[in-house]
Amino acid sequence: MALVPLLLALASALLAWAGQGFPLDPRWALAALPLALWTGAALRRARVLLQLGFLSLVALACVSALAGALATGLGALALALMAWDSADLLHWQGEKRELGRVASRGLGRSALVAGIGWGLGWASSRLRLTLPFWGLLGLLVLVWLALWAWSRAVQGRGGEAKGNRSESGPM
Amino acid sequence: MTLRKIRLEFSVFVVLLLIGLALRFPSLLILAIPLGWHLAWSASLFAKGFPGGLQAVRQVAPSRGPEGTLFAVTVEVKNTGTRTLEIFAQERIPPGLEVLEGKTADTAVLRPGEVLTLSYRARPSRGVYRFSTVRVEAREALGIAPASGELPCPGQILVLPRVEPFLSLEARARRALPIPGTARSRRGGLGVEFYGVREFRPGEAPRKLAWKAMARRDEPVVVEFEEERATEVALVLDTRRRAYRGNTALFGDAVRAAATLAHHFLRQGHRVGLLQYGHILDWVFPGYGRRHADRILRELARAQLGESEVFAELAHLPTRLFPVGSLLVIVSPLVLGDEEALGRLVARGYRVWVILPEGSGALAVEGREAVWAQRIMDLERAVLLRRVRRSGVVLLVWPVERPLSVALRRARRALWR
Numbered sequence: 215m216a217l218v219p220l221l222l223a224l225a226s227a228l229l230a231w232a233g234q235g236f237p238l239d240p241r242w243a244l245a246a247l248p249l250a251l252w253t254g255a256a257l258r259r260a261r262v263l264l265q266l267g268f269l270s271l272v273a274l275a276c277v278s279a280l281a282g283a284l285a286t287g288l289g290a291l292a293l294a295l296m297a298w299d300s301a302d303l304l305h306w307q308g309e310k311r312e313l314g315r316v317a318s319r320g321l322g323r324s325a326l327v328a329g330i331g332w333g334l335g336w337a338s339s340r341l342r343l344t345l346p347f348w349g350l351l352g353l354l355v356l357v358w359l360a361l362w363a364w365s366r367a368v369q370g371r372g373g374e375a376k377g378n379r380s381e382s383g384p385m
Numbered sequence: 386m387t388l389r390k391i392r393l394e395f396s397v398f399v400v401l402l403l404i405g406l407a408l409r410f411p412s413l414l415i416l417a418i419p420l421g422w423h424l425a426w427s428a429s430l431f432a433k434g435f436p437g438g439l440q441a442v443r444q445v446a447p448s449r450g451p452e453g454t455l456f457a458v459t460v461e462v463k464n465t466g467t468r469t470l471e472i473f474a475q476e477r478i479p480p481g482l483e484v485l486e487g488k489t490a491d492t493a494v495l496r497p498g499e500v501l502t503l504s505y506r507a508r509p510s511r512g513v514y515r516f517s518t519v520r521v522e523a524r525e526a527l528g529i530a531p532a533s534g535e536l537p538c539p540g541q542i543l544v545l546p547r548v549e550p551f552l553s554l555e556a557r558a559r560r561a562l563p564i565p566g567t568a569r570s571r572r573g574g575l576g577v578e579f580y581g582v583r584e585f586r587p588g589e590a591p592r593k594l595a596w597k598a599m600a601r602r603d604e605p606v607v608v609e610f611e612e613e614r615a616t617e618v619a620l621v622l623d624t625r626r627r628a629y630r631g632n633t634a635l636f637g638d639a640v641r642a643a644a645t646l647a648h649h650f651l652r653q654g655h656r657v658g659l660l661q662y663g664h665i666l667d668w669v670f671p672g673y674g675r676r677h678a679d680r681i682l683r684e685l686a687r688a689q690l691g692e693s694e695v696f697a698e699l700a701h702l703p704t705r706l707f708p709v710g711s712l713l714v715i716v717s718p719l720v721l722g723d724e725e726a727l728g729r730l731v732a733r734g735y736r737v738w739v740i741l742p743e744g745s746g747a748l749a750v751e752g753r754e755a756v757w758a759q760r761i762m763d764l765e766r767a768v769l770l771r772r773v774r775r776s777g778v779v780l781l782v783w784p785v786e787r788p789l790s791v792a793l794r795r796a797r798r799a800l801w802r
Contacts, residue, residue: 265393272397272420279412292418295423299388315494319471320524327426331419339415354406361399364428 218317222297223252223271226290230274233286245274248294252301268298288335292328299324394424438466438497441474441519441538449543452511452641455485456542460503460519464495472501473522477535479514481642482507482542490562509544511637513687516540543684546644548639549789554649580611617658617671618650619707620681623717625697626662626690635718636690638742638785643716644685645789646740651678659684662699666692699726709734716740721769728776737778741770742785 227245231237251267254260271294279287300321345353398420405413422751424693462474475490487505495501503519518535582598585605593607622643629636643659650657651673658671669684695701699717707713713735717723730737773780783792 261389265389268393269397272401276401276413276416279416280410284412284415287412287416290421291419295419298394327423328419330542334422335418335511350406354403355403358389361395370696 217298218321219297220249220252220256222293222300223248223267225270226293226297228276229286229293230278230290233278233283233290240276244270248274252297255301268301271297284339287331288332289340291335291355292332294328295328295331296321297323390753391424391427394420394427408687421680431452434443434698438464438468439470439472439521439523439536440465441521441536443516443519443538443540445516445540445542448541451543451545453508455508455545456504456544457506457544458503458516460538462495462501462503462519462521462536464497464499467497469494469496471524474501474503474563475522476503476505477516477518477520479516481512482514490617506732507542509542511544511546511686514542515542516542525761543683543686545686546640548648548682549633549645550642554646554793555629555653575610578610579609582606583609585780599696615706616655617656619671619713620647620650620657620659621702621713621715621717622659622661622685622688623686623699623715623719624661624690625720626663626692627718628718628720629690630718633690634743635744635785636688637743638687639716639718639740640685642742642783642789644682644741646714646716647681648678651675651681656679660703661688662696662702664693664696666703668697668703700724700729701721704730704735707735710736712736712738714738717741718733718742719769719773721765724769724772724776725777725798731777739778739780740789741775741780741782743782744785 227248231242232246234242248267248270251263251270255263272291275287275290275294277287278290300317302320315359391688395578401413401417401420404410405417407657440463442461442463446459446630447454447455450456459474460474460476462472464470464472471492471494473490473492478484478489484505484507488503489505491501491503493499493501500696518537518728520533521536549575582595583606585594589607595606595608598606598608603643620643622639624636628721629639647657647659654673656671656673657677659667659668661684667684667688669681674679697724699715713730715727715737718741727737770780770782779796781792781796783789
């Protein structure tokens with residue numbers, strides 16, 4: 215089951231490559247980088263390799279989108295996000311028999327979210343918007359402020375336990 | 386992990402947005418949209434935080450017992466909420482607790498009201514093992530990002546030192562307490578052992594008359610028995626690390642000896658105090674009875690080796706804690722230089738017993754220098770023991786592979802001196 219994120223990463227890299235018509239340019243050999251990094255992450259349980267692999271998958275999707283194949287770029291990003299979600303399976307600490315069920319449910323949710331994201335991206339690419347310079351600047355400031363406020367809110371939570379107060383057993 | 390994941394996604398999202406806006410690359414802005422959507426979804430899961438309605442209850446049976454007891458620990462994680470959760474629960478095992486059998490981690494899908502049970506058995510060595518939380522990772526159905534946290538469920542295992550049964554050992558202090566006990570007080574009174582005869586005083590019961598002595602002396606005399614009283618016993622457990630030369634098993638034996646002696650003296654009705662002398666001074670004020678025995682055993686269960694410059698020598702033993710004339714029982718392997726401090730204790734009027742636990746077997750040494758070093762150490766030890774004996778201390782060398790009772794039986798004559 216640990217192969218799932220690797221397969222999704224492979225699919226993402228292949229899609230980005232396929233979007234350009236499988237060019238034989240040696241620079242596309244770098245498309246194998248995310249797979250190599252994630253294999254290393256699976257073998258050595260290194261989260262840094264996992265994060266670098268995700269970044270390189272996003273970079274591949276960007277290259278694909280910038281080269282004109284926006285739909286395949288979005289698809290590569292959606293697969294990269296699914297792989298990124300399922301990478302939690304590489305650090306599974308529970309029983310093996312539970313893993314399949316958890317993975318299938320999680321992948322279902324992740325595929326749904328990535329699919330909606332792909333749809334939103336594709337739909338927005340159909341829109342034709344004209345923004346004046348000051349509008350663009352204002353939008354940038356607004357987005358920045360919103361992100362800042364949201365990050366402050368997330369950081370404040372800290373991820374602490376919020377379970378009910380428990381009682382000890384008879385001593 | 387989840388927060389780190391969100392932070393990375395957030396960074397990528399911001400970078401895509403900024404580059405797209407700054408360089409007017411609409412495709413990058415469009416790529417930022419699914420990423421932002423995914424980020425919002427992850428953040429919404431994270432915002433829910435650790436799911437409420439989870440409750441953990443721990444049961445330890447028995448919660449205390451002597452060394453060798455098999456302890457059963459059960460942790461129940463109950464979903465008291467309204468949502469179905471996938472739970473991964475992992476016990477936080479205190480350091481030093483070795484699990485023999487059972488589960489310390491498990492996963493399950495818990496519907497509301499269902500319980501995930503972790504149950505295991507352990508046979509820990511002496512000490513106090515405190516449990517505080519159980520680690521729980523919870524995912525809602527179809528959620529891949531887990532929320533993890535610690536559920537509080539405190540508990541404790543107290544492993545007391547083993548107490549050896551032994552036949553007879555009489556505490557003989559130089560001063561007795563004015564309450565009845567089992568120590569011979571060297572004065573006439575109520576007791577069972579013959580002490581002597583003295584002249585009859587008017588008002589005494591005629592059954593006390595010693596008829597044969599009366600016939601010899603031609604005057605009324607009565608039999609007197611040796612009065613048995615309680616005495617003050619101060620147990621001193623040496624916790625200096627250097628005295629044991631890193632042999633923690635030997636320290637365990639010393640603790641066992643201290644526990645055995647405390648238990649025995651308290652059963653005989655004496656007033657017993659305990660001092661742990663090493664990295665700190667841990668003093669249990671003298672007392673009587675079963676509750677006090679329990680207090681001493683609990684302190685001994687916590688006993689640990691340590692190091693302190695101040696208490697490196699026995700010379701700093703706080704003698705004002707022990708009344709002059711009381712019995713000092715020091716459980717220690719001793720180090721060179723202790724003999725002077727022990728001699729001073731005898732000179733001050735204490736009766737001093739030293740129980741010296743001796744590890745089994747000599748160390749396997751190789752090489753000429755090592756053999757010489759071993760010989761020098763043996764000679765130093767022989768000199769130390771001779772000096773201790775000469776200083777008036779009753780020394781009992783206890784080979785720990787034998788029961789303490791056997792060693793005490795053999796040394797009974799010296800102890801009763």
